Amino acid sequence: MADRFAAAADALSQMDGDSSSLTLPILDVIPVTGAAISTLGDFLGSETVTASDSIAARIDEVQFDLGEGPCWDALATGLPALHPDFRSTMARWPAFSEALSAQPIRSLFAFPLIIGPLRIGALDLYAVQPMELGSRDAKRTEVFASIVSRHVLRRALRESGVTDSEDNAPNSRRIIHQATGFVIAQLGISAEDAHLLIQGQAFSQGRSMHEIAEDLIQSRLTFELTDNSIEVER
Incomplete structure (x- = not known):
């Protein structure tokens, strides 16, 4: 499993020019159903960079529209937002929870995308069953989020025409x-x-x-x- 994690981290690091496949190495190691990567806030704007499936994309879309949800919590605190049973925390984000009530989502996890003190977005994970994200998987997801942060910022700078x-x-x-x-x-x-x-x-x-x-x-x-x-x- 450690070798698989190392291989996934290396594969993720090599995807500098391709955003569409960023979630694949993550989902090969972290036992969740789907994932999405997004930018948030004023610096880069709010945009889904990539999503593994339509449900992951919908989770991001609702968070952008309503301004609430786990990715915003992760961005505000700079820490992972871990919700192993989404149904038990629905009161935390009433509008967000209502918008996703018909979706097969039972667990939600969001990890901030950070470079130094600069917070630029979030990596969202979801599962169709209630589940704990163990400490090992949480630490590995933090490593993935760190790699993704660099990719996302470099991508934004390239697209804006900012180069050396x-x-x-x-x-x-x-x-x-x-x-x-x-x-x-x-x-x-x-x-x-x-x-x-x-x-x-x-x-x-x-x-x-x-x-x-x-x-x-x-x-x-x-x-x-x-x-x-x-x-x-x-």
Whole structure:
């Protein structure tokens, strides 16, 4: 089983250009019925990136329409929202629960998509029977969600046309590399995630990575960890 998990994580990591199959390695390891991956909130907007089946897609659609449900809880807290018996928690989200009352859903689990302190969406899982998601499967799903987070942000940046191409001059590369080190020191995250955060900030402000990097180096901008999201201080 450990080998299967490692193989699934590796397969997921290799799917950088293809979003449609992202749920397949997850469902090969985690014993649930279906899964969906979505972006949420103002940064990337609310969109289903991919869903394994029509029920998983419907769960996302209802959450977008009503602004409530496990994915919103996971996004708000930065922690998994685990509901092994959906019927017993219907009062928590009355409109969401009513909209899905006719669907064969008995368990719901949502894991936030996070890069450093930036929360961009959720990985939703559902099962047609009540079930506990054991600690091992929960930890493995968190690993999957981490891999998916990078894929989703890179996809959004590609589709928006934000690339490193305008920042490929030697001086720009040096400044961006230096700023990446600043973000690593501030947040304690990997170099890959720090680079993605700089790129994401450039996207959100409509500026170049070089400009964002210069602001970081000159302390005109810092990334701070808050309870709900990335906070940019100027």
